[in-house]
Amino acid sequence: MTYSVAVVGGTGYAGVELLRLLAEHPEVHLKSITSRGDAGKAVSDSFPNLRGIVDQVFIKPDSQQLAEHDLVFFATPHGICMDMAPELIKKGVKVVDLGADFRINNVPLWEQYYAMPHSCPDLIKQAAYGLPELHREAIKKASLVANPGCYPTATLLALTPLLKNKLINIEQIIVDAKSGVSGAGRAAKMPNIYAEVAEDFRAYGLPAHRHSPEIAEQLSFLAGTDVDLSFVPHLLPMIRGILATIYTNLLDDDVNLQSLYEKHYQGEVFVDVLPQGHLPNTASVRGSNKCRIAVHQKPSSKQLIVISVIDNLLKGAAGQAVQNMNLMLGLPEELGITAVSVYP
Ligand SMILES: NC(=O)c1ccc[n+]([C@@H]2O[C@H](COP(=O)([O-])OP(=O)(O)OC[C@H]3O[C@@H](n4cnc5c(N)ncnc54)[C@H](OP(=O)(O)O)[C@@H]3O)[C@@H](O)[C@H]2O)c1
Structure with missing residues (x-):
């Protein structure tokens, strides 16, 4: 079975690293990639490294359209995922947030550091902290994973x-x-x-x-x-x-x-x-x-x-996010992320 996934924030550094990994992942179909500013533009026009690998165009982020995926990655600044995740999770979509919305359990502290009210504090308790080496079993069962900071x-x-x-x-x-x-x-x-x-x-x-x-x-x-x-x-x-x-x-x-x-x-x-x-x-x-x-x-x-x-962009962001996705979807944990580091 192939799982369909979306990346919200496909023009950022963490997002484009996700695109590189997901495009070659054997068990997922990278169906949708969002950008508000570049909607309608071919992804490979912005990122020539993905030419011939990712042939989609960017689309605007839209909750209804995102709900048509098995799993959605948010590679967005804090404050975005918490507004869209509740509806997606209600519809059975799994969510991995590369931002900080669900990483801290102490809500007043989160609000102090991120200088905004949290829009769905109840969901924080449901989120697994996405460091597989510490929380593997919780991640496997989670609908929402808070990918850790780098x-x-x-x-x-x-x-x-x-x-x-x-x-x-x-x-x-x-x-x-x-x-x-x-x-x-x-x-x-x-x-x-x-x-x-x-x-x-x-x-x-x-x-x-x-x-x-x-x-x-x-x-x-x-x-x-x-x-x-x-x-x-x-x-x-x-x-x-x-x-x-x-x-x-x-x-x-x-x-x-x-x-x-x-x-x-x-x-x-x-x-x-x-x-x-x-x-x-x-x-x-x-x-x-x-x-x-x-x-x-x-x-x-x-x-x-x-x-x-x-x-920081792999184990600190996109690589770890794919590791979490693999666990959430019941796939082998290392699938698609075993590439050897480039050297020099
Ligand atoms: N960079 C790292 O090393 C790293 C490591 C760990 C975690 N993270 C976290 O990962 C997230 C992304 O980081 P980044 O470095 O990739 O940031 P970035 O390069 O600034 O990219 C941010 C992305 O979010 C999108 N975006 C911004 N506001 C949005 C909104 N209101 N709605 C929908 N999309 C929006 C942008 O796309 P458009 O403006 O085109 O829509 C862009 O693609 C952040 O939360 C960051 O803290 C980053």
């Missing part, structure tokens, strides 16, 4: 083995993360133009980036109590990739973390724990759905450094 994906995969095993001081977690420019989306913004970004390296998002409450909430669920998190994102002059360096302290230094991480992620196709002494780099995951993790335990010390890398 920084949260890199951070949570790096910290999960420690928190699940209650190995670290949860009052001291420092996440120092760097992203390529595509993380900010395709819409033209002055701070992200070439002359502003090239030859530059900057921190941003302080005092409180929008991914902070998302990471903190998920870490708290893992720890079973509140955690104290310092999260500082940085912008790097590269197109794709996230590298998160995480500093924390062990409660007890008598533990073999290398073997703990290897065991924890044994069998996880998309998480690669590097051998001891190796360090991950963003180029090693570019274009792939992998997260690569290295754990560095200082000898005779409680100090600990964990480093993780992902491609």
